[in-house]
Amino acid sequence: xxxxxxxxxxxxxxxxxxxxxxxxxxxxxxxxxxxxxxxxxxxxxxxxxxxxxxxxxxxxxxxxxxxxxxxxxxxxxxxxxxxxxxxxxxxxxxxxxxxxxxxxxxxxxxxxxxxxxxxxxxxxxxxxxxxxxxxxxxxxxxxxxxxxxxxxxxxxxxxxxxxxxxxxxxxxxxxxxxxxxxxxxxxxxxxxxxxxxxxxxxxxxxxxxxxxxxxxxxxxxxxxxxxxxxxxxxxxxxxxxxxxxxxxxxxxxxxxxxxxxxxxxxxxxxxxxxxxxxxxxxxxxxxxxxxxxxxxxxxxxxxxxxxxxxxxxxxxxxxxxxxxxxxxxxxxxxxxxxx
Amino acid sequence: xxxxxxxxxxxxxxxxxxxxxxxxxxxxxxxxxxxxxxxxxxxxxxxxxxxxxxxxxxxxxxxxxxxxxxxxxxxxxxxxxxxxxxxxxxxxxxxxxxxxxxxxxxxxxxxxxxxxxxxxxxxxxxxxxxxxxxxxxxxxxxxxxxxxxxxxxxxxxxxxxxxxxxxxxxxxxxxxxxxxxxxxxxxxxxxxxxxxxxxxxxxxxxxxxxxxxxxxxxxxxxxxxxxxxxxxxxxxxxxxxxxxxxxxxxxxxxxxxxxxxxxxxxxxxxxxxxxxxxxxxxxxxxxxxxxxxxxxxxxxxxxxxxxxxxxxxxxxxxxxxxxxxxxxxxxxxxxxxxxxxxxxxxxxxxxxxxxxxxxxxxxxxxxxxxxxxxxxxxxxxxxxxxxx
Numbered sequence: 001x002x003x004x005x006x007x008x009x010x011x012x013x014x015x016x017x018x019x020x021x022x023x024x025x026x027x028x029x030x031x032x033x034x035x036x037x038x039x040x041x042x043x044x045x046x047x048x049x050x051x052x053x054x055x056x057x058x059x060x061x062x063x064x065x066x067x068x069x070x071x072x073x074x075x076x077x078x079x080x081x082x083x084x085x086x087x088x089x090x091x092x093x094x095x096x097x098x099x100x101x102x103x104x105x106x107x108x109x110x111x112x113x114x115x116x117x118x119x120x121x122x123x124x125x126x127x128x129x130x131x132x133x134x135x136x137x138x139x140x141x142x143x144x145x146x147x148x149x150x151x152x153x154x155x156x157x158x159x160x161x162x163x164x165x166x167x168x169x170x171x172x173x174x175x176x177x178x179x180x181x182x183x184x185x186x187x188x189x190x191x192x193x194x195x196x197x198x199x200x201x202x203x204x205x206x207x208x209x210x211x212x213x214x215x216x217x218x219x220x221x222x223x224x225x226x227x228x229x230x231x232x233x234x235x236x237x238x239x240x241x242x243x244x245x246x247x248x249x250x251x252x253x254x255x256x257x258x259x260x261x262x263x264x265x266x267x268x269x270x271x272x273x274x275x276x277x278x279x280x281x282x283x284x285x286x287x288x289x290x291x292x293x294x295x296x297x298x299x300x301x302x303x304x305x306x307x308x309x310x311x312x313x314x315x316x317x318x319x320x321x322x323x324x325x326x327x328x329x330x331x332x333x334x335x336x337x338x339x
Numbered sequence: 340x341x342x343x344x345x346x347x348x349x350x351x352x353x354x355x356x357x358x359x360x361x362x363x364x365x366x367x368x369x370x371x372x373x374x375x376x377x378x379x380x381x382x383x384x385x386x387x388x389x390x391x392x393x394x395x396x397x398x399x400x401x402x403x404x405x406x407x408x409x410x411x412x413x414x415x416x417x418x419x420x421x422x423x424x425x426x427x428x429x430x431x432x433x434x435x436x437x438x439x440x441x442x443x444x445x446x447x448x449x450x451x452x453x454x455x456x457x458x459x460x461x462x463x464x465x466x467x468x469x470x471x472x473x474x475x476x477x478x479x480x481x482x483x484x485x486x487x488x489x490x491x492x493x494x495x496x497x498x499x500x501x502x503x504x505x506x507x508x509x510x511x512x513x514x515x516x517x518x519x520x521x522x523x524x525x526x527x528x529x530x531x532x533x534x535x536x537x538x539x540x541x542x543x544x545x546x547x548x549x550x551x552x553x554x555x556x557x558x559x560x561x562x563x564x565x566x567x568x569x570x571x572x573x574x575x576x577x578x579x580x581x582x583x584x585x586x587x588x589x590x591x592x593x594x595x596x597x598x599x600x601x602x603x604x605x606x607x608x609x610x611x612x613x614x615x616x617x618x619x620x621x622x623x624x625x626x627x628x629x630x631x632x633x634x635x636x637x638x639x640x641x642x643x644x645x646x647x648x649x650x651x652x653x654x655x656x657x658x659x660x661x662x663x664x665x666x667x668x669x670x671x672x673x674x675x676x677x678x679x680x681x682x683x684x685x686x687x688x689x690x691x692x693x694x695x696x697x698x699x700x701x702x703x704x705x706x707x708x709x710x711x712x713x714x715x716x717x718x719x720x721x722x723x724x725x726x727x
Contacts, residue, residue, distance in 0.1 A: 109421060110421070144492075168492070169492065169493050171493070173485070175484070175647055175648050177648060182479070182647075182648040205419075206406060206417070206419035206422070207417070207419070207422075222489060222490070222493060223427070223477075223488055223489070223490075225423050225424065225425050225426070225427035225490065226425060226427075226477050226488075226584065228416075228422075228425060229414070229425065229584075262404075263404055263405070263419075263420075264419070265419060265421065265422065266405075266419060266420035266421040266422075268404075268405070268420070
C-alpha cells in the first residue's frame with residue numbers, strides 16, 4: 001500500500017509538472033515574448049501602393065536583353081516605391097527582421113529567356129546583403145537544380161555564401177492539408193526560410209491562364225501535376241493562402257522585361273515580346289497578378305488573339321485569391337503607381 | 340474474465356496493426372534478393388530528373404501550338420510543352436509525348452497472390468509484383484502514396500526491361516507477374532511490353548488497377564492480361580470526385596468491358612467509415628455486380644486503415660464489413676469476402692452450391708485448398724476462377 005501511495009504521489013507530481021509546462025505555452029497565460037511572434041509578416045508602412053510598375057525604354061532595347069545597370073535601376077526604383085523607402089536597400093530592410101533567412105523563389109521552368117534573369121536576381125541579392133542579411137541567409141531556390149542551371153542561376157553568379165538550392169527531391173515528407181488538396185512541401189520552405197521573396201515572370205500558361213506570382217508556388221509542393229485541372233482553380237489561390245507561404249511572403253517581383261502572351265508556360269519565342277518592365281508589390285500578391293494579367297491581355301488584343309476568357313482560360317483562381325483575403329483583383333480598386 | 344477478454348482484444352489489435360504495418364511497408368522498396376537479381380546488368384538510378392529515361396508514349400495525339408492530348412485515361416490531359424499530365428509520369432517535350440517510367444520500377448517483391456488480392460487465381464502461389472511510380476487519380480486514403488502520389492524523380496527507380504522482369508519471374512518460379520502497388524494504367528506501355536514478353540514465356544500478367552482507363556488502351560492491354568483486379572473506390576460519383584479526384588462512370592465502363600472480353604476480374608471495395616459504408620451503397624454496388632458482371636465476380640470488402648491525407652477516421656469496424664458481405668450475398672453475389680481482417684471466416688471461399696468451405700484462408704495465407712479440378716469436392720459445383 002505504501003508503494004502504491006508513493007507511486008500515486010510521483011505520478012501526480014509528474015502530471016502537475018506536465019500541465020504547468022503545457023499551460024506556460026498557451027499564449028493566454030504566458031507572458032508576451034520579445035520580438036513578437038516568430039514568422040509573422042513584417043508590416044509595411046500604411047499608405048503604400050498595392051502595385052508598382054517600372055517600365056523603361058532601356059529595358060526594351062536589344063529585343064529585351066538590356067544591360068545589368070538598366071535592370072538594376074528599374075528594379076531598384078520599383079522596390080523603393082513599393083516599400084516607401086529612399087532606396088531598395090532601405091526598402092528591403094524594412095520588410096525583414098534581424099535573423100531572417102530569406103528565400104527567393106524563382107520560376108526557371110522555361111529556361112533562359114523566360115525565367116527571372118540572372119542580373120535581376122543578382123541586383124536583389126546585392127541589396128539584401130547590403131540590408132544586412134548574411135550571405136548564408138539568402139537562399140535562391142526553385143524546384144530543380146537542372147532548371148536553375150538552365151536559367152543561369154548558378155552559385156558562381158552570386159556573392160560567396162549565397163545558396164542556390166534546387167528542391168529536387170528534398171521535401172518534408174509529411175503530407176499537409178491545404179484548401180481542397182494536400183501536399184508535401186519543400187524542406188527549404190518548411191525548415192529554413194523565414195521570409196520569402198517571390199520572383200516570377202510575366203507569361204501565359206496553357207492551363208492556369210497565366211503564370212505570374214501566385215502560380216509560382218506550385219514549385220514548392222511535391223505534386224503540382226495533381227492541381228492542373230479546372231484551370232488550376234481554386235488550387236493556386238488556396239496554396240498561396242497556406243500559412244507557410246502567406247505568413248512568410250514579404251515581396252513579389254515579376255520580371256516582365258521579356259514577357260510571353262501565348263504558348264506558355266514553356267518559352268515560345270513566337271509569342272514573347274520585350275514589354276520592358278518589372279511589377280512589384282510589398283503588400284498585395286493578388287494585385288501584382290491582376291496587373292500582370294492586364295499586360296498579357298493587352299498584348300493578346302494587339303496580336304489579335306482571343307482573350308483568355310474567350311479561350312476559357314481566364315484565371316478563376318485570381319478572384320478566389322481575393323475572396324480568401326490575399327489581396328485585390330479588381331483593377332479599379334488597385335492602387336497602382338509607376339516608378 | 341473481462342480482463343482476459345480485454346487482453347485478447349488488445350493482443351489481437353496489436354497483431355492486426357503489426358500485420359497492417361508489414362503490408363504497408365511491403366509495398367514500398369525492393370526485395371533485397373530481387374534487387375540483387377535485377378541489378379545484374381543494370382544499376383540503381385540516382386533520383387534526379389535529368390536522368391529520367393524517355394520512351395515514346397502510346398495513346399496520345401498532337402494538338403496545335405505544340406500541345407498534346409493524352410488518350411490514356413478519362414482525364415484526357417491537355418499538356419503544353421515541358422509539362423506533364425496529372426499522373427506526373429508522362430511529359431510533353433517539343434510537341435511529342437513521352438513516358439518517363441518505362442522499365443523503371445521503384446518496387447519489386449514476390450507476394451502471395453492473395454495480397455493483390457486475387458482469391459480465384461492460382462491460390463497459394465507467389466506473384467512477382469512490381470510498380471513504377473505514379474497514379475492518375477489522388478485518393479486521400481492512398482495506402483502507397485510514397486510511390487503512387489509522387490513524380491518519378493522523387494523515388495529511387497532502377498532499370499528493369501520487360502524481358503528481365505519475365506526472367507525474374509521464371510527464375511523465382513512465380514506463375515504470374517502482378518503490375519500493382521501504384522496505378523499501372525499510367526505505365527501502360529511498360530505493362531503491355533511485360534505482358535507480351537510474359538505471354539510468350541507462359542507467365543500470366545495481372546493488373547491491379549483503379550480501372551480509370553480509356554477504351555482504346557484497355558483494348559490494347561487485354562490480350563496480354565491474365566486477370567484484373569479493380570479497386571472500386573465507391574459506388575457514388577460524389578465520393579470519386581471529392582475523395583479521389585476521379586469519376587465513377589469510367590470505372591464501371593471498364594468493368595463492363597472486362598466482363599465482355601471475358602477477362603477474369605475481381606473487385607475490391609475499401610470500406611471507409613462514414614464515407615462509403617452505407618447499406619444503400621453496398622446494396623447498389625452488389626446489384627450492379629450481379630446484374631452487369633455476374634454473380635460469380637468476387638468482391639472483397641476490405642478494412643480501411645488511416646493513411647496519407649485521411650488520418651482522422653478510425654479503422655473500419657469489422658461488423659461493417661460483415662454487413663457489406665451479408666448484403667452482397669443477399670443480393671445474389673456468390674463470392675463476397677472480408678479483407679484486411681486476418682482469420683475472419685469470410686476470408687475463405689465457400690461453394691455457392693452446397694455452402695462447403697472449398698478454400699480455407701487466413702488473411703493472405705491459404706490453409707487448405709480442397710478444390711478438385713476447380714470444383715467443390717462435396718457437390719461438384721464448378722467454382723469459377725483460374726486454378727491451373
